[in-house]
Amino acid sequence: MNDTRTDFSEGMLVAKGLGKRVDAAGQSIDILHDISFSLAAGASLAIVGASGSGKSTLLSLLAGLDQPSQGDVLLAGQALGALDEDGRARVRGQYAGFVFQSFQLLPELSALENVMLPLELFGGKTSQAQLREKAQHWLQRVGLGSRMQHTPRTLSGGEQQRVALARAFATGPRILFADEPTGSLDSHTGQLVADLLFELNRETETTLVLVTHDETLAARCGQRLRIDAGRMTQWTGATA
Template sequence: MMTHSATAPVDVRSAAARPAPNASHPPALVVESLGKRVSLPSGPLTILEGVGFTIARGDTVAIVGASGSGKSTLLSLMAGLDIPSDGRVVLHGEPLSTLDEDGRARVRGEKVGFVFQNFQLLPSLTALENVMLPLELRGDAEVEAPARAILGKVGLGERLGHYPRQLSGGEQQRVALARAFVTEPSLLFADEPTGNLDSHTGQAIIELLFALNAEAGTTLVLVTHDDHLAERCSHRLRLDAGRLVADERMHPVADGRAGA
């Protein structure tokens, strides 16, 4: 049974209510002439070609396009989970291409959170243990108190000891949101966060995602087929056959983490 108390509708904040971007800080993310090719028995396959854009701090960005247009590949490259064939990604002023895998993992641990379509919870860990895990991996001294606090915030304060199999899909995605935000990331990547949920549950997760994001001032980048979710974002990027065909800014952007 889902708890809806934590999912009150969120106002994405009008331009008048939001502070102006701080030009003294670098953008959250810069993508320059990004390309990705893979080798297949039939020959090379181009997944992305010549993709470039800038994401401001505090931005909410939707990456949209048909299946197979390269959205998830782009997300993996931006997060440093994969290496581009051409071009580069600069995350908070740090070029990921200059780092080895350990360096990219360090950047992800310090600055990046993830939410996936299929939740990616560890089945052998309770909800509390799943949320504590990234703090433990980062070496934080205190892990249980912040994990309990964020699980309470997403409406699962009474489900701390439950395993993923004992939770509904919506509850599992709430755990995943708690796990993503508990490290206080400056950037959050979400890949089809409502893709495995019914429309009612998906709407509740959208509201919760934007509420947590507004409170934390995180830069949010998400891949989605959900037009309603894309419309909630201030910045839309559209891919078609591996190329960026639209870069639309829908609302002014606040620098939510200018002091970070």
């Protein structure tokens, strides 16, 4: 699924002077200013900051879910600014995986079918049996081998997030974006889910971009980027 021809020499994820301006109540407000950094393949980055500091906005720009007002993002060597909405969707489909705070599982599908969903979207001619096998493997890997046919409504929060992790890793993404992955969970369950996330990240050598306000979780990442009022105030770790 990964494109080996792509040149990652500048880094798996590169932000170049990113800024975001929104219009609210007749006024333009800059919610992000001039963010630049480079993240090597296989590295892990935690974006931290207070509520409303612009963490999730930055994540949405990095993942191509939204467009910046200034600057550009290079994701797996591709400049997102030059792509239209469908082009960015293609890049996401090829390289990225997601984990959300609110899990975002489709309520009408079973755990297994939720994991199969992205596989089927981009599976091409791969047989159903193979896709199913792959999804089953990942569900077993996150410890839900016995709950595959359950729908999200019948799963606990921690279980739902584990399904989301299986779904995210099943496509073999080069980079994983996680938005407050433990934000909706109690601390014990959150800890378990975070352990699983880092473990899978290590195993698959995926690049990880994590938004969190949990300093302990952030400390487990190789690099940390702190945002205050939309500005990058601190970079800890390797080269920014």
